Structures are given as structure tokens and as C-alpha cells.
Amino acid sequence: MDYKLLQALAAVVEQGGFERAALTLGLSQSAVSQRIKLLESRVGAPVLLRKAPPVPTPAGQRLLNHMQQVRLLERDLLQDVPMGEQGGWQTRLRIALNADSLATWWAAAVAPLCEQQGLLLDLLTDDQEVGLRRMRSGEVAGCVCATPTPVAGARALKLGDMRYLAVARSDLLATYFPPGWEAPAWGQAPAIVFGPDDQLQHRFLANCGYQGEFPYHLCPSSEGFVRMLCAGIGWGMVPGLQIIQELEQGLLREILPGQGVEVPLYWHYWRNGGRLLEQLTQQLASSAPGLLGKGQVSSLPS
Amino acid sequence: MDYKLLQALAAVVEQGGFERAALTLGLSQSAVSQRIKLLESRVGAPVLLRKAPPVPTPAGQRLLNHMQQVRLLERDLLQDVPMGEQGGWQTRLRIALNADSLATWWAAAVAPLCEQQGLLLDLLTDDQEVGLRRMRSGEVAGCVCATPTPVAGARALKLGDMRYLAVARSDLLATYFPPGWEAPAWGQAPAIVFGPDDQLQHRFLANCGYQGEFPYHLCPSSEGFVRMLCAGIGWGMVPGLQIIQELEQGLLREILPGQGVEVPLYWHYWRNGGRLLEQLTQQLASSAPGLLGKGQVSSLPS
Incomplete structure (x- = not known):
């Protein structure tokens, strides 16, 4: 070879x-x-x-x-x-993960290992299925996604649940969801959706007993998403972990307090991926659950 | 037809x-x-x-x-x-824009028009060249990018400059850039880079007189980028507009205060794109320059 x-x-x-x-x-x-x-x-x-x-x-x-x-x-x-001169920063791991993980808990979870081991990360944010396909083809050493089943040769470890809340700015709440509002209001209020594959809103609305159409913006950026929510452009489903401050300050409020959607997160990694990948796995196993737990917030009923 | x-x-x-x-x-x-x-x-x-x-x-x-x-x-x-029942939310515009614009000034600039006109946005974040290619092929009605030359049938309008600062957490500064540090330190300190096409670091380092290699992480997410900076994983080039708070609170500091990189931003739009696209153009022309101006911050020398 x-x-x-x-x-x-x-x-x-x-x-x-x-x-x-x-x-x-x-x-x-x-x-x-x-x-x-x-x-x-x-x-x-x-x-x-x-x-x-x-x-x-x-x-x-x-x-x-x-x-x-x-x-x-x-x-x-x-x-x-x-063997010879290897320098201090030789090792890279390519990892595929969902955009919301990268926008919230990921950096805090991996920072200690990057510093201790001189690990460099090539991160890829993809749709769920693309990440697993990259895993299957050996393009990446690991992958964070919602699928529990590992690909051949790999293992999957549950890290925790990411809790998504349906939130909006107060004036949007007052316009579309005034006291006594009923389910059809969902058909009027503009939503913000991450991408055409994003089914979170549909799951949430189905839980609320609404199956109809609704107007929506498409915004494929985690930070842009929160900026659009805070600018009052629409309502949207966002990880509680990402808007702890905005909820505390009252900038954003839950539409139906306490009714979130949970998305499980799994770490997929090669079984014989070597010591560094094992260390990353241990690091994620020990730090991710606590970090994800901080996102299990829910604002008080208004 | x-x-x-x-x-x-x-x-x-x-x-x-x-x-x-x-x-x-x-x-x-x-x-x-x-x-x-x-x-x-x-x-x-x-x-x-x-x-x-x-x-x-x-x-x-x-x-x-x-x-x-x-x-x-x-x-x-x-x-x-x-003609008949059209409803209030019929019109969508597809817009391609750079991820950093979406992560900073975009939402505040377009929110009033979304509300007044019931405009719904399909946003796409792409590399610079992909955005213009989408424009050329008619896939999008407008595009925000750094290229001044419009495609055939379109116009380009300068919106302002986005100022990027080279920042890091204090402890990373102390480790790699202690008082009296010299240019070769760039070859040791881990950088965070948005993607393989991102040339901002190279431009900045060339301005600093450094042309060599440097270790880097790849992080294709605006919010993930700031989280990695704040976790002390590396230094990076980030829009001043995106880290106003982190600079004020002293969480992040400029490595070389006052030495940023300016990236011009242009709005490309179809010449005969109709009234709504004209309104969006007017809205951007009147609000983007002021919003971008808020990013011309620079922390004080430490």
C-alpha cells in the first residue's frame, strides 16, 4: 500500500x-x-x-x-x-456535528482536551444524514447526531437531550398569541425555520394539535436565527441552552411555557480509532451531559 | 409559456x-x-x-x-x-448572504420590512462565489458579498465595511503573546478558521509580516466560532460587531489593538426585480451602513 x-x-x-x-x-x-x-x-x-x-x-x-x-x-x-521532528500540533480529528451543538455546548466540552493534547479539530456542520454518511465513508472520525444506531465498525454513546423551546419577542406574542388565542393562530404567525429539512416546528405544532400550513422564513444559521427572533421577525424553536440570557432578560419568551421538544444527541466514533479519539470520547462522556443539562430550562408561565 | x-x-x-x-x-x-x-x-x-x-x-x-x-x-x-384570495403572506424572496452578515446586522436591517410588507425570506449562506453564481443563475433575488462587480442584469450597491479583529481569551494571549513576543509566535498559537476558503487570517498575518504556516481548527459556524474563542481554544478573526459585549466585558481581547482587516460588503439585486426587491434595496441602503458602523470598534491597547 x-x-x-x-x-x-x-x-x-x-x-x-x-x-x-x-x-x-x-x-x-x-x-x-x-x-x-x-x-x-x-x-x-x-x-x-x-x-x-x-x-x-x-x-x-x-x-x-x-x-x-x-x-x-x-x-x-x-x-x-x-520519529524525528513532529512539532506540538500534529494531530487533527475531523468531526461532523449538528449546527446547534456547535453553537452551544461543544466548545466548552472539548476545550480542555484541545489544550492538553494539542488536538486540532476540523469541524463540519451537516444535516443529520450527511454526518452519518461521512462517518460511514470514513471521512470523519466521529459525529454528533440524533440517530442512536451506529454504522458498521463504530459505536454510539448517548450524550443527553437537547431541549428546544418555542419562543418569540413579546410584541410578536401580543400580536399573534393574545390572551385566549386558539390553535389556528399558528397559521398566521410567521415562523423562522432552520432549513427545509427541519421538522422541529412540525413536531411541536403536532403536539399542540395544529396540522395546517404556516408562513415561514428560512434561516440556516444558529446565531442569525436568534438575531431574527430578537428582531421580532418571527417565532421559532431554539435550544434553551442558546438563549439562557435572552430568557432571563425577558427579550424572548416561551409561547407555551413548559412545552418544549427534546432531541437526543449521540456521539458516534470509530471502534478502533486510536487513543486520541478514545480520549475525546471520554471527555465528551464526562462533560456533555452536564452542559446539556443546563439547557433544560423553561421560563415561568407569564 | x-x-x-x-x-x-x-x-x-x-x-x-x-x-x-x-x-x-x-x-x-x-x-x-x-x-x-x-x-x-x-x-x-x-x-x-x-x-x-x-x-x-x-x-x-x-x-x-x-x-x-x-x-x-x-x-x-x-x-x-x-385577484381572489391571496392571504397576507404570499411573497418570498430568496437571498444569499455571507454567514457573518446573517450572524450580525442582517436581522435588525430587514425586520421593519418583513413586518410592514409581510415579506418572508429564504436565506442561504454560501461561500462568496457560490452566492454570486446563484445570483447569475436566477436562483436568488439578491446577494450580500464582497464583490463589487454586478452580474449581467443586476446592480451592486456598497453597504459598508465589516471590520474583523484578531482576538483571543486573556490566558491564550498570555501563553502565546506575552510582552515582547515576536512574529514567529504566530506559528505556535492555534488559530480558529471559518473554512478552507477563509483567507482573512492570511491577510492579517501578511499585514503583520508573517508568511509561515500556523496550526488551525476549522469551525464553519459564526456562533460556534465565538464559543471556541471564549473557551480559549484558539485565536481568530471575528467581526467586531459580533463581539461588542465580549470585548466590553474583557472576555476577549485584541492581539494587536487597532490592527483589523476591513471587508467591503455589496448588495447585489436584479435591476427589474419588482417593487418588493426595490423596497428591500432601499431598506438595506438606509439601515445597513449605520449597523455596520457600530462594528468599527477597537478595544483600547492593554
């Missing part, structure tokens, strides 16, 4: 193109291209679909998966058998 | 698939598929690449561009010539 070839494949996929891969590897673009072709002639099958960005074929994914695991094992080896 | 067919095309592209398009239109999936095929037989060329998600061909893009403009014109028509 020639790891120079695998390294070229990994760089093209991680960097999203041949040009950036060449920059990262300090090679010419044609040298990278040659390595990929050589790899394909050895494998006897294409490893990349030449799209923008390039996408690994199933054979390519299998190779990347292998490469990721070898990298993690090499890091452990180098701790025990130092 | 049969607008039922164009509507099917727009739904498939906007919803990212035939199944969701069918749901939105209240049709069966095969009916949507039939409409696309009929459109292709009339155009004499494919309008969609059948990928996941489906991508419009150049011919399809031209049709979507037309559809977007017709929708905006129809809205104006309906204001003057009401």
Missing part, C-alpha cells in the same frame, strides 16, 4: 478540489492528478467522481476509511516511538 | 428533490416528473441534472431566472389588481 497515493486522495476530498489539495501537499496540481490516476490503476477502479467538489466512489470511500484509521494509529505510535 | 411546468422546475430545485417538490405542490411525484419531462420536450434540452440534489442545466437556470422575475412582477400586479 503506497500511502503517498492515499494521502493525495484524502487531500483532494478534504480540500474539495485538486488545486487546494496540491497547495496543502506542496505539490503541483498535475502531480496530485498523477497520484490519483496511479491509485486508480492499482485499485482497478475509479476512486473519485470528477465533480466540483470531487466525490469519492465506494472504492475511494473504503480507502479513505482505511487512511483515517491508519492516521489515528500512527499518532499513537509516534507518542510511544518518537 | 406554461407556468405550471416552470413552477415544477422551481420547486424541484428549491426543495432539493422531486419528493419534497411534490409535497410542496400538493402533487404526486410522478406528476412532477411528468411536468419536468414535458418542459424538456418543449425546450428541446434537459433542464435538470438528475443528481441528489438535482441541479439545473444552463437552460434550466435561464428558465428559473425568468420565473423568479415573473414572480416578483406578479406580486406587484396583485397589489394593484387583487
